[in-house]
Amino acid sequence: MQQNxxxxxxxxxxxxxQAGVSIKTVSRVINREEGVGAQTRARVQELVEQLxxxxxxxxxxxxxxxxxxxxxxxxxxxxxxxxGEVQVGAMRAxxxxxxxxxxxQVKPPETVGGVQAFADVLRDARFDGVVLTPPTCxxxxxxxxxxxxxxxxxxxxxHKEFERSPYVFTDDRRAAWEQTLRxxxxxxxxxxxxDGPDTHGSAIRRREGYISALRERGIEPRPEWIAKGExxxxxxxDAAEALLRLPERPTAIFAANDEMAVGVLAAxxxxxxxxxxxxxxxxxxxxxxxxxxxxxxxxxxQPTAEMAEAAVEMLIEGFGDERFRGRVVxxxxxxxxxxxxxxxxxxx
Amino acid sequence: MQQNxxxxxxxxxxxxxQAGVSIKTVSRVINREEGVGAQTRARVQELVEQLxxxxxxxxxxxxxxxxxxxxxxxxxxxxxxxxGEVQVGAMRAxxxxxxxxxxxQVKPPETVGGVQAFADVLRDARFDGVVLTPPTCxxxxxxxxxxxxxxxxxxxxxHKEFERSPYVFTDDRRAAWEQTLRxxxxxxxxxxxxDGPDTHGSAIRRREGYISALRERGIEPRPEWIAKGExxxxxxxDAAEALLRLPERPTAIFAANDEMAVGVLAAxxxxxxxxxxxxxxxxxxxxxxxxxxxxxxxxxxQPTAEMAEAAVEMLIEGFGDERFRGRVVxxxxxxxxxxxxxxxxxxx
DNA sequence: GCAAGTTACGACAACGTTGTCTTAAAATGA
DNA sequence: TCATTTTAAGACAACGTTGTCGTAACTTGC
Numbered sequence: 001m002q003q004n005x006x007x008x009x010x011x012x013x014x015x016x017x018q019a020g021v022s023i024k025t026v027s028r029v030i031n032r033e034e035g036v037g038a039q040t041r042a043r044v045q046e047l048v049e050q051l052x053x054x055x056x057x058x059x060x061x062x063x064x065x066x067x068x069x070x071x072x073x074x075x076x077x078x079x080x081x082x083x084g085e086v087q088v089g090a091m092r093a094x095x096x097x098x099x100x101x102x103x104x105q106v107k108p109p110e111t112v113g114g115v116q117a118f119a120d121v122l123r124d125a126r127f128d129g130v131v132l133t134p135p136t137c138x139x140x141x142x143x144x145x146x147x148x149x150x151x152x153x154x155x156x157x158x159h160k161e162f163e164r165s166p167y168v169f170t171d172d173r174r175a176a177w178e179q180t181l182r183x184x185x186x187x188x189x190x191x192x193x194x195d196g197p198d199t200h201g202s203a204i205r206r207r208e209g210y211i212s213a214l215r216e217r218g219i220e221p222r223p224e225w226i227a228k229g230e231x232x233x234x235x236x237x238d239a240a241e242a243l244l245r246l247p248e249r250p251t252a253i254f255a256a257n258d259e260m261a262v263g264v265l266a267a268x269x270x271x272x273x274x275x276x277x278x279x280x281x282x283x284x285x286x287x288x289x290x291x292x293x294x295x296x297x298x299x300x301x302q303p304t305a306e307m308a309e310a311a312v313e314m315l316i317e318g319f320g321d322e323r324f325r326g327r328v329v330x331x332x333x334x335x336x337x338x339x340x341x342x343x344x345x346x347x348x
Numbered sequence: 349m350q351q352n353x354x355x356x357x358x359x360x361x362x363x364x365x366q367a368g369v370s371i372k373t374v375s376r377v378i379n380r381e382e383g384v385g386a387q388t389r390a391r392v393q394e395l396v397e398q399l400x401x402x403x404x405x406x407x408x409x410x411x412x413x414x415x416x417x418x419x420x421x422x423x424x425x426x427x428x429x430x431x432g433e434v435q436v437g438a439m440r441a442x443x444x445x446x447x448x449x450x451x452x453q454v455k456p457p458e459t460v461g462g463v464q465a466f467a468d469v470l471r472d473a474r475f476d477g478v479v480l481t482p483p484t485c486x487x488x489x490x491x492x493x494x495x496x497x498x499x500x501x502x503x504x505x506x507h508k509e510f511e512r513s514p515y516v517f518t519d520d521r522r523a524a525w526e527q528t529l530r531x532x533x534x535x536x537x538x539x540x541x542x543d544g545p546d547t548h549g550s551a552i553r554r555r556e557g558y559i560s561a562l563r564e565r566g567i568e569p570r571p572e573w574i575a576k577g578e579x580x581x582x583x584x585x586d587a588a589e590a591l592l593r594l595p596e597r598p599t600a601i602f603a604a605n606d607e608m609a610v611g612v613l614a615a616x617x618x619x620x621x622x623x624x625x626x627x628x629x630x631x632x633x634x635x636x637x638x639x640x641x642x643x644x645x646x647x648x649x650q651p652t653a654e655m656a657e658a659a660v661e662m663l664i665e666g667f668g669d670e671r672f673r674g675r676v677v678x679x680x681x682x683x684x685x686x687x688x689x690x691x692x693x694x695x696x
Numbered sequence: 697g698c699a700a701g702t703t704a705c706g707a708c709a710a711c712g713t714t715g716t717c718t719t720a721a722a723a724t725g726a
Numbered sequence: 727t728c729a730t731t732t733t734a735a736g737a738c739a740a741c742g743t744t745g746t747c748g749t750a751a752c753t754t755g756c
Contacts, residue, residue, distance in 0.1 A: 009471070011712060022736045027714060035734060054472040058415065059712030061406040062741045069450075080636070084428035091453055095465075100473055102417075102448050105439055117443075123357075124402040125448055233640030259640070266642025269617050288428075289637075292581030292607070294614025359742060370706045375744060383704060407742035410711045 010053040018051075019044045030055060057100075061126070066319075070094055070312055071102050071122075071130040073142070079231070081287045082304060086133055086156070089305030093312035102127065106136050119145040127151060129315040131308060134159065135199040137167075152318055154311040159201030166314050166329040168307045172202045175300050175335040176209025176254075179282055182298075182337065183252045184217055187345045188280060192250035193221070194229040194239045194260050203231070206256045206284060225250060229260045236260025240267035244279075251280065251346035258283035258290040261297055265342070276344035286338050295341035303333045358401040366399075367392050378403060405448075409474070414667075416447050418660055419470075419478040421490070423454050427579070429635045430652060434481055434504070437653030441660035450475065454484050467493040477501060477663040479656060483547040485515075500666055502659040507549030514662050514677040516655045520550040523648050523683040524557025524602075527630055530685065531600045532565055535693045536628060540573040540598035542587045542608050548579070554604045554632060573598060577608045584611025592619050592627075599628065599694035606631035606638040609645055613690070624692035634686050643689035651681045 012030070016023040021040060028036050029044040036044075047053075061067045072090050074083050087103065094101045102125060106118050122130075122145060129152040136142055137155035143164070146153050155167040183191050193210045196203025207226065214221045224246060227239035236255050243250055244267060255261035261283030265275060273279045275295055283290055283299040290297035310331045318329070360378075364371040369388060376384050377392040384392075395401075409415045420438050422431050435451065442449045450473060454466050470478075470493060477500040484490055485503035491512070494501050503515040531539050541558045544551025555574065562569045572594060575587035584603050591598055592615060603609035609631030613623060621627045623643055631638055631647040638645035658679045666677070 013712075023713080024715095024737085025735060028735090031714085037734060040734080052471075054468065056410070056712050057472060057474060058406045058410040059741090060714075062404070062410050062743085063712080063714040065714095065741080067406065080428040080432035084432060087451060088453065091451065095469070098472075100450050100452075100469075102450050103435060103439065104448075105436065120402065121443070121448075123400075124405060124446075126405060233636070237640070237642060263640060263642075266640075270642060288581070292585070292611060292614075294585065294611075294618060361742075371743080372706060372745095373704085376705090379744085385704060388704080404742050407711090408744075410713085411742080411744040413711080413744095 009056070010051045011056070012053070014051065015044060015047050015053055019047050066128050067126045068099050069102050069125065069127050070099050070315060071104050071125060071127040072133070072308075073104050073106055073130050073136050074133045075106050075136045081289070082285075083133065085304035086131070086308040089308030090131055090312045092305070093309040093316070097312075097316050099128070099312075099316065104130075106139070106142060115141045115145055118142065119149070122146065122149045122151065128319060129153060131156065131311045131315065132158075134201065135197070138199065138201065152315060154314050156307055156311055157200075157202050159199070159204070162330075166318070166331075168310045168314070168331045168333065170302060170307070170333050170335045172205040172335075173209040173212075175337075176206040176256075176284070177213045178209075178337060179254060179284065179300055180210045180213035181217075183254065183280060183282065183343065184213065186252075186280070186343065188252040189219070189346075190225070190248060190250040191221075191252045191254060192225040192227065192243045194227045194236055194243075194253065194255040194264070196229055196231045196256040196260075200231070203256050210254060229256060231257050231259060233259045233263040233266075236263025237267045238263075240264040241270075244268070244271050244273070252282070252343065253279065254282050254284075256284055258285045258287045258293075258297055258299055261299070261342075262289050262293050265293055265295075265297075276342050278347060280343040280346065282343050286336075290338070290340070293342070298340045298343040299338050301336040301338050303335070307333050357404070358399045359404070360401070362399065363392065363395050363401055367395050414476050415474045417450050417473065417475050418442055418447050418663060419450050419452050419473060419475040420481070420656075421452050421454055421478050421484050422481045423484045429637070430633075431481065433652035434479070434656040437656030438479055438660045440653070441657040441664070445660075445664050447476070447660075447664065452478075454487070454490060463489040463493055466490065467497070470494065470497045470499065475499060476667060479504065479659045479663065480506075482507065482549065483545070486547065486549065500663060502662050504655055504659055505548075505550050507547070507552070510678075514666070514679075516658045516662070516679045516681065518650060518655070518681050518683045520553040520683075521557040521560075523685075524554040524604075524632070525561045526557075526685060527602060527632065527648055528558045528561035529565075531602065531628060531630065531691065532561065534600075534628070534691065536600040537567070537694075538573070538596060538598040539569075539600045539602060540575065540591045541569070542575045542577040542584055542591075542601065542603040542612070544577055544579045544604040544608075551579070551604050558602060577604060579605050579607060581607045581611040581614075584608025585615045586611075588612040588615035589618075592616070592621070600630070600691065601627065602630050602632075604632055606633045606635045606641075606645055606647055609647070609690075610637050610641050613641055613643075613645075624690050626695060628691040628694065630691050634684075638686070638688070641690070646688045646691040647686050649684040649686050651683070655681050 012023050012026050015026045026044055029041050091101045132155045134157050138159040157169050158167050211221055229235040229239045253264050255264055264281045268275050268279050275281050283297045286299045286301035290299045360371050360374050363374045377389050439449045480503045482505050486507040505517050506515050559569055577583040577587045601612050603612055609629055612629045616623050616627050623629050631645045634647045634649035638647045
């Protein structure tokens with residue numbers, strides 16, 4: 001069923017011979033090109049399915065100068081969940097369109113020769129396009145390498161230079177604003193914030209949302225309420241420790257991601273504080289950690305997989321019209337507030 | 349530097365012309381084949397570097413019938429960390445050998461048409477080989493699909509049928525045995541265990557190690573001490589709740605993975621138990637969650653990335669000698685006990 | 697000094713598609 | 727009815743490598 005009479009994979013030649021047409025005609029049917037009569041098309045189509053023919057990607061790319069490969073570029077720094085979601089979403093979109101997903105890791109900036117190695121990989125992988133995740137999507141060297149290779153790319157939640165390429169994003173600023181107001185509306189007035197690294201655009205925008213929400217309610221957030229974090233659980237723990245030692249302790253802590261929020265939970269436990277009775281804690285992202293923490297985290301759902309899916313779709317659609325030539329395409333996806341058990345009105 | 353005079357990527361033809369030799373000779377140099385004189389080889393080598401030539405993978409695979417693509421097959425069920433580590437390790441090995449890594453997700457068994465879709469993907473991706481992660485590595489349908497495609501594969505920590513293919517593993521049984529004895533030696537006598545799903549071979553072997561350690565010390569583990577878990581944090585939480593309600597409460601809980609151990613920590617917090625003062629908790633795997641939990645988890649380090657690296661190496665080495673024909677190759681890697689803060693002698 | 701290897705290379709045909717150009721037949725218009 | 731356009735299809739040459747085989751030019755052995 002999947003082999004021709006010589007015991008080898010079915011090729012376009014086999015189809016052509018059996019259908020009594022030229023290989024070019026079969027090629028046209030496969031690629032949904034016009035210029036084929038209805039009956040011919042149907043006959044070829046049927047044979048293709050019957051023999052289980054699948055085009056040879058190598059031959060196809062050699063000839064068409066397309067690889068049907070999309071690359072996802074990331075820098076592994078412990079954000080397994082995020083990268084995993086991106087991959088799953090990207091893969092879904094790829095599969096729908098007959099593409100495959102290749103993953104490539106960029107070494108953290110400090111690594112010697114990292115970018116050169118990356119450029120080499122780009123050149124021999126011959127991707128049709130790549131998706132960039134934060135914080136790589138703002139790394140100037142990486143961007144230059146990709147542009148030098150003439151590759152179309154889409155960035156996910158970029159930090160700056162929005163005109164430089166198409167990108168997908170969610171409104172982090174507004175989401176953080178809503179999250180903060182949610183605490184406010186519960187009655188919290190001393191709301192602290194744990195920041196992410198400045199290399200992530202979303203961290204910055206989340207902080208902005210937090211600040212603007214408080215200002216809107218007529219409160220200027222005190223500097224000591226904003227603690228530096230690194231998006232890692234441990235940094236959330238440390239930041240929370242500092243916040244909980246403040247003379248006027250915050251009644252609520254908003255961590256810029258769930259991982260840090262889990263760290264806050266641990267710090268609260270260490271200080272003998274019951275969440276949410278003595279302290280409310282909210283996160284951001286809605287990772288599995290949020291669901292499995294105790295108490296379950298009130299957070300904001302980030303449609304990571306869907307964003308990646310959208311990014312790949314934009315890439316593939318872009319291949320049609322002269323590869324994005326200059327056009328910047330933007331796609332926004334919606335976040336969603338998730339209410340669980342870690343936030344409640346403050347102690348009276 | 350990376351383009352020839354026509355502004356297109358440098359090809360083998362450019363090198364050949366400039367070196368004054370035939371393309372075949374260049375090809376020989378590239379592929380480290382013999383039959384080229386020392387000076388010629390040096391001259392070609394230098395030109396290759398100078399012009400930044402990289403072979404076109406499509407052409408190469410079309411001609412050689414190799415894709416230089418390795419696939420990693422997994423089923424996403426929340427084990428982001430594990431899959432992430434596998435990918436990183438596999439990618440490292442691939443890059444060293446000039447291969448690229450393609451990831452493919454298999455839908456959970458219940459999905460309709462899942463395996464057929466998977467078989468299709470296998471056929472058009474034309475991997476040179478694939479790495480299978482648990483629990484996919486024991487899925488009979490998946491194995492049949494891969495074997496039908498004639499693909500060499502290496503399994504990671506398989507569950508059964510060890511003669512069926514090459515595989516890499518760690519001695520989970522012995523590691524769990526050591527972990528249990530470590531608790532015993534601290535003075536614990538009521539040691540409970542939270543199981544993983546039976547579809548994971550390592551879960552089963554971890555349980556065996558736990559049981560045999562207790563038996564060796566002359567204790568028959570009570571059935572109620574072994575709680576069913578699903579390798580997910582929430583299931584650890586639930587299992588711990590049941591264990592902590594036991595009339596004779598265990599003084600230590602050994603969770604078959606870190607994620608569940610974190611769930612146990614949460615359950616302990618809910619019950620007002622201080623870890624490790626009132627209850628010792630140990631995990632398995634040494635994921636980031638173990639480091640960032642509070643208290644930090646005592647666990648066992650699993651060399652996941654290294655295992656994946658080894659798997660890919662075995663695959664690539666195997667391509668040489670007629671593609672593994674019948675030979676089962678096995679590689680064992682070492683685990684490592686990690687002592688942190690979540691285990692201590694039991695209350696007196 | 698000559699037959700019998702051995703070494704270092706090249707010519708040429710794959711590999712399985714797609715792109716470009718050509719052409720016979722069918723449809724259209726006057 | 728005949729010139730003109732449109733449609734459906736095919737011929738043939740890429741695409742950039744590797745595999746197979748052939749063959750001069752050297753070695754080697756006696």
